[in-house]
Amino acid sequence: MVVFENFLENTGSKSTPHPSANALDNLYDLIVKEKVADHSGYYRLPFEDKGPKDCQEYIQTHKELLSTLKNLIVIGVGGSSLGTKAIDTMLCHLPHRKNIALKFLEHTDPIEITKALQGVEVENSLFLVISKSGTTIETSSLAKYVLSHYNLLSHKSHLAIITDEGSPLQKWAMENEVACIDIAKNVGGRFSVLSSVGLLPLMILGYDIPSLLEGAKKFMMSFLYRKEDHILRKAIFLAKSRDRYPINVLFSYSSSFKDFNAWYVQLWAESLGKIDTYGKKVGLTPIALIGSIDQHSFLQLITQGVMDKTITFLNINRRNYSEPKIPDFKMQYLESTDFVNNTSFAKLLSYQQIATMQTIQNEGIPTDEIKVDMLCEESVGTLIFYFELLTSCVGKILDINTYDQPGVEFGKIRLREMF
Amino acid sequence: MVVFENFLENTGSKSTPHPSANALDNLYDLIVKEKVADHSGYYRLPFEDKGPKDCQEYIQTHKELLSTLKNLIVIGVGGSSLGTKAIDTMLCHLPHRKNIALKFLEHTDPIEITKALQGVEVENSLFLVISKSGTTIETSSLAKYVLSHYNLLSHKSHLAIITDEGSPLQKWAMENEVACIDIAKNVGGRFSVLSSVGLLPLMILGYDIPSLLEGAKKFMMSFLYRKEDHILRKAIFLAKSRDRYPINVLFSYSSSFKDFNAWYVQLWAESLGKIDTYGKKVGLTPIALIGSIDQHSFLQLITQGVMDKTITFLNINRRNYSEPKIPDFKMQYLESTDFVNNTSFAKLLSYQQIATMQTIQNEGIPTDEIKVDMLCEESVGTLIFYFELLTSCVGKILDINTYDQPGVEFGKIRLREMF
Known part of the structure; x- marks a missing residue:
């Protein structure tokens, strides 16, 4: 209340x-x-089934990987990271929050990149690239970095994309057979935490999304x-x-x-x-x-x-x-x-x-x-x-x-x- | 430069x-x-020897403890913590920065207290209580908590005080034979980082104080x-x-x-x-x-x-x-x-x-x-x-x-x- x-x-x-x-x-x-x-789609989010369903489906399909997950690395900046971070920090005391480290790659500061990836091995990690278009320069640069550093195209199950339907990033994901979830239509970054942008990482962490x-x-x-x-x-x-x-x-x-x-x-x-x-x-x-x-x-x-x-x-x-x-x-x-x-x-x-x-x-x-x-x-x-x-x-x-x-x-x- | x-x-x-x-x-x-x-004493700080000398002396006297130190816990709020934290975050990449965890007890939030003291054992820790008068309610309450929780009056070498000359806290320290260093006269908290308030913890961490x-x-x-x-x-x-x-x-x-x-x-x-x-x-x-x-x-x-x-x-x-x-x-x-x-x-x-x-x-x-x-x-x-x-x-x-x-x-x- x-x-x-x-x-x-x-x-x-x-x-x-x-x-x-x-x-x-x-x-x-x-x-x-x-x-x-429908001037902004965020009004619809609490009433829509598609977002939660898409996330649920992803989780079903990737059950095995997720059961041994140690690191969830979100690559995204601003509206793609702040909401998830806010909710996790408010709720991480809950007993059903899984013991998975949530990390963010959002800063082009060389010190931060090295620190965020310390001890991260691809085997027990999931890299989640979140961007409406995919062309945000921080996100695309950091995505290229982990793609190359962890050779992720040879470990495709450790990579997932959340992006707008029809975006260049979605096209890339489809071309490369990488898991990709749509962001609900017409929802700007800072209003997107109740779309797949926030729901997928929060669901993976074990939070009660319906509530x-x-x-x-x-x-x-x-x-x-x-x-x-x-x-x-x-x-x-x-x-x-x-x-x-x-x-x-x-x-x-x-x-x-x-x-x-x-x-x-x-x-x-x-x-x-x-x-x-x-x-x-x-x-x-x-x-x-x-x-x-x-x-x-x-x-x-x-x-x-x-x-x-x-x-x-x-x-x-x-x-x-x-x-x-x-x-x-x-x-x-x-x-x-x-x-x-x-x-x-x-x-x-x-x-x-x-x-x-x-x-x-x-x-x-x-x-x-x-x-x-x-x-x-x-x-x-x-x-x-x-x-x-x-x-x-x-x-x-x-x-x-x-x-x-x-x-x-x-x-x-x-x-x-x-x- | x-x-x-x-x-x-x-x-x-x-x-x-x-x-x-x-x-x-x-x-x-x-x-x-x-x-x-001398309307504010902070102008004098870069020119004064007393502060650095007092800190040097403390370090000489407590060599043994400091050589095995793992945790330095600063108990202080506002001007007693922000300056030290700022400098350590800017300089912690330097190779001569010692491998000592710097922690702050400054918040009365129950979640933070428990988190800050996780894994802290008295044997390899130093608790540094910093307060001009000692009567700041956060600082005195947190000081009482660690004094009682770690029974610090039976481990006096693991406790040190930085406070104003003649303050109630200094009197308490003298009465209880606890190490105590003065803050330079007439220096307000937010202007005090170049006094003993910042110099002692920074010196303990290995920083080059003269520079x-x-x-x-x-x-x-x-x-x-x-x-x-x-x-x-x-x-x-x-x-x-x-x-x-x-x-x-x-x-x-x-x-x-x-x-x-x-x-x-x-x-x-x-x-x-x-x-x-x-x-x-x-x-x-x-x-x-x-x-x-x-x-x-x-x-x-x-x-x-x-x-x-x-x-x-x-x-x-x-x-x-x-x-x-x-x-x-x-x-x-x-x-x-x-x-x-x-x-x-x-x-x-x-x-x-x-x-x-x-x-x-x-x-x-x-x-x-x-x-x-x-x-x-x-x-x-x-x-x-x-x-x-x-x-x-x-x-x-x-x-x-x-x-x-x-x-x-x-x-x-x-x-x-x-x-």
């Missing part, structure tokens, strides 16, 4: 007027229209039945106050959210930093922090720096973490720290989050809070879909194309010219 | 006037005055001889354009800078997010990225989102990394990616950085560039001191106290009330 609490409009004397019922209805209608028009999709599906249905209007209100607040609050901080109180933070940053930055239909550069800047550790890095700026940020707190209920505890260990001269003795670190962390949130609210800074009751497939599915839907809603009000990324094309052309 | 190139003022048609010689002189004078007044300090010292001397005026110009640009460019992005093109990025974020955010002498909330917001990977996450927002960011590129010269190479492996249908075949990944990464910088400059966004010839102790000393000095310069123009952090106190009081 995930609970959403929205205090954004309650910012003391400078309270913002709540959006009218009419504004909510309009935004809702625009999103429904966008969904029906992950169910969490997303239930949330979408609930949104369609107008039971999640907090999302509309939040989107309107963020988009309409964008000049006053151009920066949105996600303050996540668990290191389990480390990679989810990175997924959020890409989703928010790449979707919302755009030229709008009037030719104006618009956008909201994401920043992602981990509590309590970043209270010692960023909190001062939030409380006393320019008031240009909204803060979203993301928490887990930690009632099951009674251990480790802070022992009842008294240190002379340090008696002022004894008030936490005999409590669990989990309780301390929860209280730190509340104290920090109150400090920030006290300054009149807009906050909201997302509480995850338990990190499991279903709650993670909900969380993912919540942020995707929120991004779509904000994009609608900003009057931009949320799903493209034309601003990175110039660099690609320039790079080619340089060579 | 570190080279600084400042293109900040060259932003096409909207060029900013260069600061007058008078403005440079004034800022220079203010910094010299601040240094002389590290020499890099900082040379840079400071050069600044005092007015040979580094680029720093004054940059500070004036950033501080004076703060309404137009409230966000400063550090775009580091190597994963070696991952933890340096986090150090920079704390330094910038906590130093510059302040209430100025007129009672106004001011500040500049830091964001730190890793290239090329974050080109697939954040670049779109930089190029086509609101023009509210300056971008500093941080690079290493990679002429020595001819391996690994992208093999001359041709993939049918993917011929468009063949232009990088037969070049090193290092060259690809360098070219990606240049192409990205040109893309950003092309949009009229202010950029500057820092090129590190080789990651070694001396260049890292320069880099650290450069950013500290830049922070001081910006703080001067913003008319704030760069060295305190009053905005986090309310949360500490609230936390205590909650218990």
Whole structure:
């Protein structure tokens, strides 16, 4: 279960007027229209069978290899890696997560390549190349590297491709008889984690895919039945106050959210930093922090720096973490720290989050809070879909194309010219 | 060698006037005055013998333990951990770096505590508690935990303290006959990496401390001889354009800078997010990225989102990394990616950085560039001191106290009330 609490409009004397019922209805209608028009295919993903079925089939066919798998190496960057990484880091404590090392080849940094492949032997490894077209320069270069280094065309069962139907990479895979799974149509990288892009690696790792999709599906249905209007209100607040609050901080109180933070940053930055239909550069800047550790890095700026940020707190209920505890260990001269003795670190962390949130609210800074009751497939599915839907809603009000990324094309052309 | 190139003022048609010689002189004078007044002790650190001597002495006295050391566990948060972590991540490729695992206990997250201490036995470990006062709640709680869990008062040689002279923690250490090293006077956490806070752990790991300090010292001397005026110009640009460019992005093109990025974020955010002498909330917001990977996450927002960011590129010269190479492996249908075949990944990464910088400059966004010839102790000393000095310069123009952090106190009081 995930609970959403929205205090954004309650910012003391400078309270913002709540959006009218009419504004909510309009935004809702625009999103429904966008969904029906299939402007982005991600809306369909929780309801589609093809993705999970394709993955299931792959797993059936490669049972033998997968039963002895030690390393799963994902070769892909941005939307092809961030979602899978985020979900695995949130869920890797689950007992059914298989003992397979998940590694990523996504960086052209020579140091990283060598480190990622240390100790990797082809015999117990699967290399998964993920790219919509296959022509992303990092992905194609790293794919060529492992193809050559491990002579993968002689070990074809250790290689699989996830790519768009009809892409050059799919053609290559078919020509070379390499296993290849389609990405659902019309789904951009940063919205693709619930397609085969995320589902295949997560299924191989042993996660419960139906529950992950169910969490997303239930949330979408609930949104369609107008039971999640907090999302509309939040989107309107963020988009309409964008000049006053151009920066949105996600303050996540668990290191389990480390990679989810990175997924959020890409989703928010790449979707919302755009030229709008009037030719104006618009956008909201994401920043992602981990509590309590970043209270010692960023909190001062939030409380006393320019008031240009909204803060979203993301928490887990930690009632099951009674251990480790802070022992009842008294240190002379340090008696002022004894008030936490005999409590669990989990309780301390929860209280730190509340104290920090109150400090920030006290300054009149807009906050909201997302509480995850338990990190499991279903709650993670909900969380993912919540942020995707929120991004779509904000994009609608900003009057931009949320799903493209034309601003990175110039660099690609320039790079080619340089060579 | 570190080279600084400042293109900040060259932003096409909207060029900013260069600061007058008078403005440079004034800022220079203010910094010299601040240094002389000892308003913050960090200016002294590259010139002081006491810190390195104290650490050397500790190492001499504990030779035997250190010769068999496997784990160095730093218990400290924010300024007590970020600097050491940053330097170790930048330099851990050096051949004289000893084979000792450096671990950090800095997070109250139950999952992290258990993970950090996995496989740690007291016999071949040193626990280093670092805190100015000792009363930081994370540090004291984690210190109590290891004191009790490993019964450290019966293994005193496996425990050492770094703290302010006269602090409650120093008193406790003396009372309990635990080794204790002072932090140089009047040095705040985020400016303390060149004091015993960073020097002791880095010395234990085998790094060349004199060269590290020499890099900082040379840079400071050069600044005092007015040979580094680029720093004054940059500070004036950033501080004076703060309404137009409230966000400063550090775009580091190597994963070696991952933890340096986090150090920079704390330094910038906590130093510059302040209430100025007129009672106004001011500040500049830091964001730190890793290239090329974050080109697939954040670049779109930089190029086509609101023009509210300056971008500093941080690079290493990679002429020595001819391996690994992208093999001359041709993939049918993917011929468009063949232009990088037969070049090193290092060259690809360098070219990606240049192409990205040109893309950003092309949009009229202010950029500057820092090129590190080789990651070694001396260049890292320069880099650290450069950013500290830049922070001081910006703080001067913003008319704030760069060295305190009053905005986090309310949360500490609230936390205590909650218990």
